[in-house]
Each structure stands twice: as structure tokens, then as C-alpha cells.
Amino acid sequence: PKAFCAFILDREIAGWKPTHKEHKFGMRGCNTGELAFENCRVPKEQLLGEEEKGLRVTMAAIGDVGRGGMVGVAMGLQAACLESSIKFANERILYGKPIAALQTIQNKLAEMKIDLEAGRLLGYRAAAMQDKGLRSSNEFAVAKYYTTEAAQKAAKMAVDIHGGYGCMEEYAVTRYLRDAFILGPSAGTSDIMKVIIARWVLS
Ligand SMILES: Cc1cc2nc3c(=O)[nH]c(=O)nc-3n(C[C@H](O)[C@H](O)[C@H](O)COP(=O)(O)OP(=O)(O)OC[C@H]3O[C@@H](n4cnc5c(N)ncnc54)[C@H](O)[C@@H]3O)c2cc1C
Structure with missing residues (x-):
């Protein structure tokens, strides 16, 4: 219709x-x-809303509420990936030392932390604008793109850090990986976030 x-x-x-x-x-x-x-x-x-203006209502719900929700879920997921990875890296002993002592593992942990902190600032900026009643759809598009892509990256790194255990369902990181990929399409894909962002910078 x-x-x-x-x-x-x-x-x-x-x-x-x-x-x-x-x-x-x-x-x-x-x-x-x-x-x-x-x-x-x-x-x-x-x-x-108004009669026959349902599209406006639903798009506003997805853009102003759904997208912010996905940013929050993505940040929580990244924090969980980092937490599980730190725990595992401190417990898993290889070559007589925890794997947390390996620079390769440290690099992954550092990348997760950088993405989490950067995404948090983007999410909080958009949310603060929304709280003030300002238009925040462009800022939420940036935050949604960044945090959900970062959550997928963090989940992959968390699974990698767990080695073979990262494929076993008793480790929560397998769920984080599956959950992270659902964040992509939810409330608009990363491609669509880029369409919104490009329209913003070109306007
Ligand atoms: C867990 C979950 C919960 C959901 N909940 C709701 C809900 O509560 N309410 C609701 O209304 N919807 C909901 N959705 C639907 C969701 O918003 C859509 O799946 C999402 O917006 C993508 O639309 P689509 O599935 O039609 O994909 P399509 O639009 O068919 O996209 C297919 C591919 O083409 C790309 N693409 C499409 N258009 C463009 C373009 N212009 N430029 C570049 N690339 C493009 C996409 O990025 C994607 O890669 C939910 C989806 C999921 C996964």
C-alpha cells in the first residue's frame, strides 16, 4: 500500500x-x-500520529529509538567480548605463560578497547543530542554503523583469542559472534547507514 x-x-x-x-x-x-x-x-x-502517515511514525521509531537501542546492544556486546577475552587470555597458559603476555593477543585487546571507547562517545553524543530535543538521526547513523561493525569485529577477535574453545558453545563468545551479526540489519544495514551519512555530508 x-x-x-x-x-x-x-x-x-x-x-x-x-x-x-x-x-x-x-x-x-x-x-x-x-x-x-x-x-x-x-x-x-x-x-x-496522523491517518495514513504510518510510514513516518514507523521510520521515526526505527531511526530515533531502534537505532539507538542497537548502538547500546553493540556497546554491551563489545564490552562482553573484551571481558571474556581478558579472562581467557589471563587463564590460558601457553609456553609457560598466560597468552595475555603475547603481543598479538594484547593488540587484539587494545583494538577492542579503542573501538569500544570511540563507539561509546559516538553513541553518547547522539543520545545527548536526542535528550536535548535536537535532530540526531545523522549522528545515530554514524554511531550505529561504527558500533555494530565494531561489535562484529570484536566478536571475531574474541572467538580468535579463545582458539579452539572459541568454537565450543559452552563459551559465551560463540553466542556473541552470532548476536553481533544480527545487529547488522537490525534498524537498518551498514550500507543504509552510509547512504544516510553520505546524504548528510553532501547536503
Ligand atoms: C532481528 C531483526 C529485527 C527486526 N525488527 C524489525 C522491526 O521491529 N520492525 C521493522 O520494521 N523491521 C525490523 N527488521 C527489519 C530490518 O529493519 C530490515 O531487515 C533491514 O532494514 C534491511 O532491510 P531488508 O531486510 O529489506 O534488506 P534489503 O533492503 O532487501 O537489503 C538487501 C541488501 O541490499 C543492500 N541495500 C539495500 N538498499 C540499498 C541502498 N539504497 N544502497 C546500498 N545498499 C542497499 C542492503 O544493505 C543489504 O545488503 C528487523 C530485522 C532483524 C534482522
Whole structure:
């Protein structure tokens, strides 16, 4: 349809049902699925925004709320990758010493820390602008791109640091890797973030 309405639905109302739950390979703690509506009558008080302007409402929700949420998840994921990697690097003994003593491992830990700190500043800047009521969609696009790409990089490095154990499901880093790749498309892909950022710098 060219135009649609956004509305808030009471669970008790008749005429809708969940039809399909997606089986994602990551972020399984957050359900993703479809709802089907048939002869579902919604009181007009539950309309969100203006009639036939639902696209504006949903895009604002994805851009202003969803994207910021993904930035937060990405930062948490990076912090978890770093924490697990530090723990493992201190515990795993090779050549009579913890692997944390190897420069290769230290480089990875340092890169994770740099990305986490840089992404945090980008995320906080966008959030602070939003708190002040300023337009922050461009800043969130930068933060979303940076932190979700960094989360994927951090998860790969965390798995690498764990060596063979990084492939075993009893280690949380395997979940971090799967979760990190779900962050990519959620609330807009990295390609789309670049489209937004390019439009910003060219305007
Ligand atoms: C876990 C999860 C939860 C989600 N939750 C919601 C939700 O609650 N509500 C909701 O509305 N949506 C939700 N989505 C959908 C999500 O927003 C889309 O999957 C995402 O925006 C990508 O759109 P698409 O899947 O249609 O991919 P497509 O648009 O088909 O993209 C396919 C490929 O083409 C590239 N591409 C597309 N257009 C361009 C362009 N102009 N320039 C360059 N490259 C381009 C993309 O980057 C991608 O690589 C969710 C997705 C996931 C994975």
C-alpha cells in the first residue's frame, strides 16, 4: 500500500494473531515474528500520529529509538567480548605463560578497547543530542554503523583469542559472534547507514 496507519493494539482485541516466529541464528532472547490482522477493528483513539502517515511514525521509531537501542546492544556486546577475552587470555597458559603476555593477543585487546571507547562517545553524543530535543538521526547513523561493525569485529577477535574453545558453545563468545551479526540489519544495514551519512555530508 502507498499509505498505512500506525496504531497501538490491545492484546485483548479480536481479529489478530501471531502467525510466524522467525528462527534467527542470534539474538534469540528478542523475539522477531509476524502478526496477521483480519477484520481487526481498532478504536481511533489508538491511532499513532496522523491517518495514513504510518510510514513516518514507523521510520521515526526505527531511526530515533531502534537505532539507538542497537548502538547500546553493540556497546554491551563489545564490552562482553573484551571481558571474556581478558579472562581467557589471563587463564590460558601457553609456553609457560598466560597468552595475555603475547603481543598479538594484547593488540587484539587494545583494538577492542579503542573501538569500544570511540563507539561509546559516538553513541553518547547522539543520545545527548536526542535528550536535548535536537535532530540526531545523522549522528545515530554514524554511531550505529561504527558500533555494530565494531561489535562484529570484536566478536571475531574474541572467538580468535579463545582458539579452539572459541568454537565450543559452552563459551559465551560463540553466542556473541552470532548476536553481533544480527545487529547488522537490525534498524537498518551498514550500507543504509552510509547512504544516510553520505546524504548528510553532501547536503
Ligand atoms: C532481528 C531483526 C529485527 C527486526 N525488527 C524489525 C522491526 O521491529 N520492525 C521493522 O520494521 N523491521 C525490523 N527488521 C527489519 C530490518 O529493519 C530490515 O531487515 C533491514 O532494514 C534491511 O532491510 P531488508 O531486510 O529489506 O534488506 P534489503 O533492503 O532487501 O537489503 C538487501 C541488501 O541490499 C543492500 N541495500 C539495500 N538498499 C540499498 C541502498 N539504497 N544502497 C546500498 N545498499 C542497499 C542492503 O544493505 C543489504 O545488503 C528487523 C530485522 C532483524 C534482522
